[in-house]
Amino acid sequence: xxxxxxxxxxxxxxxxxxxxxxxxxxxxxxxxxxxxxxxxxxxxxxxxxxxxxxxxxxxxxxxxxxxxxxxxxxxxxxxxxxxxxxxxxxxxxxxxxxxxxxxxxxxxxxxxxxxxxxxxxxxxxxxxxxxxxxxxxxxxxxx
Ligand code: HEC
Numbered sequence: 192x193x194x195x196x197x198x199x200x201x202x203x204x205x206x207x208x209x210x211x212x213x214x215x216x217x218x219x220x221x222x223x224x225x226x227x228x229x230x231x232x233x234x235x236x237x238x239x240x241x242x243x244x245x246x247x248x249x250x251x252x253x254x255x256x257x258x259x260x261x262x263x264x265x266x267x268x269x270x271x272x273x274x275x276x277x278x279x280x281x282x283x284x285x286x287x288x289x290x291x292x293x294x295x296x297x298x299x300x301x302x303x304x305x306x307x308x309x310x311x312x313x314x315x316x317x318x319x320x321x322x323x324x325x326x327x328x329x330x331x332x333x334x
Contacts, residue, residue: 223315225323231311237330239298245332258330260322278316287312 223231240257243249249256255267263283264271272282279285287309289296298304315321322328 222318223321224318225321225327227311227318228315228322229327231308232315233328233330235304235308235312237333239302239304241330241332245330247332258332260324260328263322264320273316273320275320276317278313281316281320284312284316 236257243252244255244257246256246258246262249266253268255270255272256262264273267282269282274281286295286297287304291300291303
């Protein structure tokens with residue numbers, strides 16, 4: 192069939208658009224998705240939190256384990272500490288805003304995450320706290 196290559200080209204462009212649409216940072220609705228988590232939230236949590244809240248050490252730190260989405264949503268003395276859609280009621284966000292005079296301020300002194308990183312976490316929880324599965328959603332422990 193003569194038109195086959197042309198049809199094939201259209202099909203692959205459509206497939207490509209489909210893939211891009213599904214993994215873009217912010218969807219057409221303006222809501223953050225898995226790519227937003229990977230780009231704007233995961234690096235902050237890995238850098239500031241994983242030293243303590245990983246599978247090996249979580250038992251010493253309120254049993255809160257941030258290694259995967261499933262663990263983050265189901266561990267911690269005050270679980271669930273992430274309430275999708277409700278950032279201001281989520282302990283994970285609340286502790287980030289505490290002054291260092293409070294024992295529960297995270298990350299513990301002297302570290303402090305930036306306003307920009309804080310805003311990204313607020314937005315991510317507000318939009319449903321989507322946390323991808325697999326390697327993308329697996330947080331590494333430093334060193
Ligand atoms: C140096 C170790 C350390 C680091 C790094 C750290 N935490 Fe913690 N975390 C603790 C300790 C200790 C507690 C218990 C504090 C308490 O009960 O007074 C805790 C408790 C928590 C809790 C309460 C869990 C519950 O269910 O009670 C949350 C939420 C939390 N941390 C989030 C974070 C986040 C988010 C980060 C990164 C921004 C972070 N922590 C970084 C040591 C750490």
